[in-house]
Amino acid sequence: MARAGLTADRVTLAGAELADEVGLDRVTMSAVARRLGVKDASLYVHVRNLEDLRGRIALLAADEKTIRIAEATAGRAGKDALVAYATAWRKYAHDHPGRYTATQIPIEIDPELLARALGPWRAVELTYSMLRAYALDEPDLTDAVRLIRSTLHGFTSLEAAGGFAHARPAEDSWVRCLDALHALLKHWPAHDPVHDEHDEGAPA
Template identity: 45%
Template sequence: MPRAGLDAAVVTEAGACLADEIGLDRLSMIAVADRLGVKAPSLYKHVDGLAALTHRIAVLGATEVGDTVRDATQGRAGGEALAAAAQALRAYVSAHPGRYAATTGAHARDADDPFAPAVEQTLTALAAALHGYRLAADDRVPALRMLRSILHGFATLEAADGFQLNTDVDDSFAWAIEFIDRGLRAKRAA
């Protein structure tokens, strides 16, 4: 009989918090069970195993990223929306590196998998941040991919303490966002 108060959502949240603390690569069912004060086999009543738990964390992370970026860009346009989206994503990765890591490389398993709409929500929020640039239809997907790539790269490098030069990381981030903004405005003008 499942333990009272323990369900798939509770196990997922505990796993996500633990992944943020120790790293997704160090996450295990035993560690999650210890966090919840139960024996590892009791988790399998709620989550099929580590791969299933990691996928559930990816859905949670993608949903949270989409919500975070959407909320940050609400009522903003152009460079202001771009900067808000960028800062929101960067802050999310810093606060939740394990959840975010789970989203990288995850795929929807079937048509009913909640991962697909969660990722779509993130893409929609980022695309909305680009809307004010009035890009040509052919430029929208490349612009979105460029933005995701730069933000992902910067945020994950920063979260991994990958910037070792003795310069201000915030200044570098602001420079990158300003550079992207100038490029997008120039593309619109072309």
Template identity: 45%
Template sequence: MAQAGLELVDEIGFEQVTIAELARRFAVKPASLYSHLQGHDDLKTRIALLALEEIDEQVSDAVAGRAGADALRGLADAYRDYAAAHPGRFAAAQHPLDLETAIASAGARQSQRIRAILRAYPLAEAEQVHAIRMIGSTIRGFVALELSGSFSHSSPGAEVSWDRIIDALDALLHNWPIH
């Protein structure tokens, strides 16, 4: 069920995927899907977990054998490429998870992967959580704005800004303020 939902999100959007819509696509009654799902949030969570797995695989491939700015760019580009190819799945990956589910998900592995990238920078361990949040916020924010068309109305193109932002993140990580 979740895999079918994952395939559907790029077509109709994450918010539009419901048990009723899945049932319609399978030509079954919604009640029959409840033997596989605990409800709407269970469906959304399962789709989110699959999307996180896909992103993690793409990021893992993109950063393998890289370090520093090269790894940071690989990470960022992998997220951006995934979102462009799968906007519904990218939206699904943002679905809030309960703490236990989040810790066991590919999202936690992604945080660890970013932590590994940060080893190339002079950051105190206590500062890494802030850097991870900044990197994630910057990438997700840019991607969300780009997907909504916010950058299509002006020059230069979004690619130029993207390159500048990744370079700026790298510079900031090299010059992280000490507290």
């Protein structure tokens, strides 16, 4: 019998909080049950298994992160939007390290849950909207999205792992990285005809 007051959302939130405290890879069904003060079996009424719980945590985090970015970038354009977008991304990664990890690694998510989720799809829309001022066309637009995601994820992950040992403050480097991203997006390199011709002949 399900414990009164226990829901899939409550189990997911408990798992997300635990992930932030100890790391996503150390979240177990038993640990979440202990946190909620219930027996392990009570959780399986609301989530199928650990993989299902991880998928739910990933979707919760995607929604939260997307809301932060949307609020930060509202009414902004160009470099202002880029900086607001990046800053919101970085702050979420700092505030919720376990949840952030769930948004960045492959996790099998229930198709029905994914179909109802807004975060993953709205995040794509927000990113493309933020880049609109740079007037990029495909395939450059997709390449720019991948560059931004790689840069922000790489910086925040290295920072969280203590990977910046140089005396220069990470904040100063962050500001300059965003300056460099903005400059690159404004002056996106033209296609190399030789490279393009090579790509066209390559297998899909």
